Amino acid sequence: MVIRHALLALLSEGPKHGFQLAQEFAAGTGEMWPLNTGQVYTTLQRLDRDGLVDTDGAESGTQTTYVITDEGRSELETWLRRPPDTTHPPRDELVIKVLVALRLPGVDASELTQVYRRHVVEAMQQYTRLKEDAPEDDIGLLLVADAEIYRLDAIVRWLDAAEARIRRLPPNDWRPATPIRQPRRARVGSIR
Amino acid sequence: MTAVLDMVGVSKSYGDGAGTVLALHDADLTVLAGELVAIMGPSGSGKSTLLTIAGTLEQTTSGTVVVDGHDVSSMSPNDRSRLRRRSVGYVFQDFNLLSGLTAAENVAMPLELDGTRAKPARVAALQVLDELGLGDRADRFPDELSGGERQRVAIGRAVVGDRRLLLADEPTGALDSVNGESVMRLVRAACKRGVAGVVVTHDAQLASWADRVVFLRDGRIVDQSLPAAGPESLLTGSIDR
Numbered sequence: 199m200v201i202r203h204a205l206l207a208l209l210s211e212g213p214k215h216g217f218q219l220a221q222e223f224a225a226g227t228g229e230m231w232p233l234n235t236g237q238v239y240t241t242l243q244r245l246d247r248d249g250l251v252d253t254d255g256a257e258s259g260t261q262t263t264y265v266i267t268d269e270g271r272s273e274l275e276t277w278l279r280r281p282p283d284t285t286h287p288p289r290d291e292l293v294i295k296v297l298v299a300l301r302l303p304g305v306d307a308s309e310l311t312q313v314y315r316r317h318v319v320e321a322m323q324q325y326t327r328l329k330e331d332a333p334e335d336d337i338g339l340l341l342v343a344d345a346e347i348y349r350l351d352a353i354v355r356w357l358d359a360a361e362a363r364i365r366r367l368p369p370n371d372w373r374p375a376t377p378i379r380q381p382r383r384a385r386v387g388s389i390r
Numbered sequence: 391m392t393a394v395l396d397m398v399g400v401s402k403s404y405g406d407g408a409g410t411v412l413a414l415h416d417a418d419l420t421v422l423a424g425e426l427v428a429i430m431g432p433s434g435s436g437k438s439t440l441l442t443i444a445g446t447l448e449q450t451t452s453g454t455v456v457v458d459g460h461d462v463s464s465m466s467p468n469d470r471s472r473l474r475r476r477s478v479g480y481v482f483q484d485f486n487l488l489s490g491l492t493a494a495e496n497v498a499m500p501l502e503l504d505g506t507r508a509k510p511a512r513v514a515a516l517q518v519l520d521e522l523g524l525g526d527r528a529d530r531f532p533d534e535l536s537g538g539e540r541q542r543v544a545i546g547r548a549v550v551g552d553r554r555l556l557l558a559d560e561p562t563g564a565l566d567s568v569n570g571e572s573v574m575r576l577v578r579a580a581c582k583r584g585v586a587g588v589v590v591t592h593d594a595q596l597a598s599w600a601d602r603v604v605f606l607r608d609g610r611i612v613d614q615s616l617p618a619a620g621p622e623s624l625l626t627g628s629i630d631r
Contacts, residue, residue, distance in 0.1 A: 323603065326598040348595075351595050355594075
């Protein structure tokens with residue numbers, strides 16, 4: 199859905215062809231969200247089918263040029279004014295893992311929260327470094343990096359709250375903090 | 391790079407007998423020149439104790455602390471306060487500027503306390519304020535400055551002279567996100583010039599400015615983040631939403 203409306207937004211600036219749209223989408227997000235050209239063409243075909251864009255018939259080389267229709271402009275405006283859906287969160291893998299950990303004998307759920315916390319903080323460090331090195335006028339990159347940092351920060355806050363709750367459980371159910379053996383480097387950015 | 395702060399096996403307890411509270415247990419922490427380390431933990435995890443010991447404001451119960459090449463435990467109180475004045479700068483959440491002194495006088499104060507004459511101390515203070523973008527605020531009093539400006543003055547006071555170790559306790563806690571970010575950019579800039587920095591915080595966003603994040607629980611260092619990989623590793627995959 200996001201790609202669909204992002205393409206309408208780019209076409210509202212003027213006629214463009216698919217490859218150009220893919221490039222402008224990536225540039226507008228500070229290259230953080232690359233789109234492959236295949237996704238762009240599939241989406242354009244659907245927009246065309248729904249009457250939201252039109253091909254203007256003018257070929258630039260072998261590429262088809264797309265223009266936004268009046269219906270497309272109206273759809274873009276409606277979408278922009280509608281707040282994003284926050285009422286139905288998907289089942290969260292992180293929450294489920296901690297719930298499972300609490301039920302499994304021999305698993306220290308409190309220690310597990312620290313394993314997750316470190317992983318998330320390492321991802322935050324990378325986004326902060328990206329922000330630090332970004333040119334001040336690269337608003338796309340700065341906004342995308344901020345969005346990721348705030349999203350990850352919310353995960354750390356939940357982990358802090360979860361750990362505090364777990365540690366208030368009766369003494370039999372948790373052990374005091376112990377140093378954590380570092381596993382090999384986990385891939386950053388995969389917690390979703 | 392040389393270690394500016396080297397803490398080995400540091401423990402700190404308060405009280406005695408059955409009422410003993412172990413605030414810090416067998417903590418090892420080395421911070422190199424040019425490095426920014428964040429100590430992250432909830433309230434009561436021992437992070438403020440660690441910071442006051444690193445800043446030589448408190449003595450350890452056991453273990454050794456070396457600041458800028460000096461073993462703190464074998465120093466006289468006078469030598470310790472001289473080391474503190476010359477080598478260590480502090481930044482606090484509530485700025486702690488002296489309200490009766492201008493920005494420049496606040497920044498010059500640690501130099502003057504250490505025997506620098508007023509004129510050269512003011513010259514050094516003005517230069518630091520200039521670097522922090524506060525050149526035109528030098529003669530303002532703290533209550534004539536915004537929160538963000540006050541914290542920049544506090545950073546100036548913490549790095550003026552040839553200070554080697556910058557210690558900060560929740561330095562962005564009282565600031566909004568834009569001012570908080572500019573304060574952390576200045577702390578990073580100080581570290582890039584060779585200062586060793588330690589910030590204690592419960593805030594992951596603040597901690598994420600550090601080269602390394604050390605996690606504290608129940609007075610123990612339980613974990614630390616690996617040094618940040620390059621941001622290029624974030625640029626992966628397409629979105630398929």
